[in-house]
Amino acid sequence: MDNFKDAIGEVDLIDSVDRSVSSVRTRQLDISFNELADMYDSGELIIAPEYQRLFRWTPGAQSRFIETLILELPVPPIFLMETEENVYELIDGLQRISSYLNFRGLLKNADSSGSLLTLEDCDIVKELNGHTYKTLPVSLSRRLKRNFIRAEVLRKENSHRLRYYMFKRLNSGGSP
Template identity: 35%
Template sequence: MADHGLKFEIESKTVAEFRSLDKSGELILQPEYQRQAVWPERAKVSLMETILLGYPIPEIYLSYETSPEGEQTASVVDGQQRLTSLLEFLNNKYPLEGLEDETLREKFEGKFFKELPDAVRQEFFQYRFPIRRLSNLADEFVRAVFARVNRVNMVLTEQELRNALLPGPFNDFLKDCAAHQISAKSGVFSGERRKRGGDLEFYAEVFGTCIFGLSNKKAELNERYDKISADFEEYQDRSAEFLELLTVLSDTIKWVGRTRWSNIVDMFTLLHSFWGLREELGKASPDQRTQVRDLLDLFQRAVSVRKRNGENGETASLLESLAAMVDMTVEDVEQIVEEYTSGIRNSSDLGSRRVRSRQLTLVLSTKLKS
């Protein structure tokens, strides 16, 4: 058994003690490696019901650090969702709605914590959580414990585990990508996807594809992520280019409502295709960029109509306009749109990705390489 000098002490803390730790600022609910609070309200209420019933709750992992001046903090390694839900309830952020126990439902359904009887609140404060205490551990070991506990419990996504185990410049770069205005303008990420690190994973995959080429997502993502994270200095210049590309595209594309570029599959293809044309895009005149803007809008509309098998008249009109814009025959344009649309199926498959990127690049080249 590996001996890292780890200390895991078993103790317990009352609800009142957790409240005091939080009020004093000694409780760190969301260390950098933790995910955001994502529990739905029904899960929060279920936990509060468990406490009211006096039933046991799985242990919470806390990592304690004590400074030379005697100041102490407790970071939540495992149990963030539980403690966040608890503190929110104590602060009257949500009521007890949807209680399962019949007796509790009759007494407390719809009530906030402040509305519970004094005796019930007093007993609630005395409920004890089992604690696994980690004392003065190096950050790498705390992260390892966090990842392993959550991997065993199967509660974290792959990206949440990467965030925990691989902090540093690459992770910071991905956060910059996720915070870029193009993410908000496109509406490509749902709130749930962002909470679970899906936006970071998306940009990690796209950036890795730009550097190493197209691949099957499942087969290559982890290996590429590890390599870039370990040697990020080698990719520093290209990361700056990638952020610049995001800015140019954010300012170029016509963001009106939801477009094809609001879908993960199409946004992936858009970024990969433009990465190969970034030099041409950077040199493009204002008139060329306007043409690219109109071309992309027309192309995505044609794909959307083709995908939903729109009326023949609508399809024909879009294809004719697109053909005129790229100086091709309607038949050639129709084939491009058809092949791109077929590549949306099996979206992460390597062959489908190649088809989509090839067809979009072919269309874009008519304006950027002319």
């Protein structure tokens, strides 16, 4: 009899997991960094919703990320939540997206002095050190803008509870 109860409990558990999996609505997009900047500028991309952490990367870490983009090396995907107004909220990827926007001089509330990020600590192409976005050769600034990143989008059809749990899981390992 206990084996029968265990088998029924196992089937119920599997059914519960299957229902949860089938209710998750996501899609993948490859978005250029230039498009992300345009979305940010027009208010279609919120990078700092109230639950998001602060931008903390040092200028050296930001510079190495920019170097990674210029070299067209792979970068991890970002995670977005789609709101009822078809606006995207950034769940995971704040440091990467903020670094790009900061280098371009587009990040709001980044630096009250108005100075652009000057690349430093680039360790693969040391010749990038000392450059700002404005001093990069045009071909490199175009390469940077046209670089794509994968975005995993949690669709607006998902419950608010699921959105909370996804944010909690994605952001459990970062800096407080």
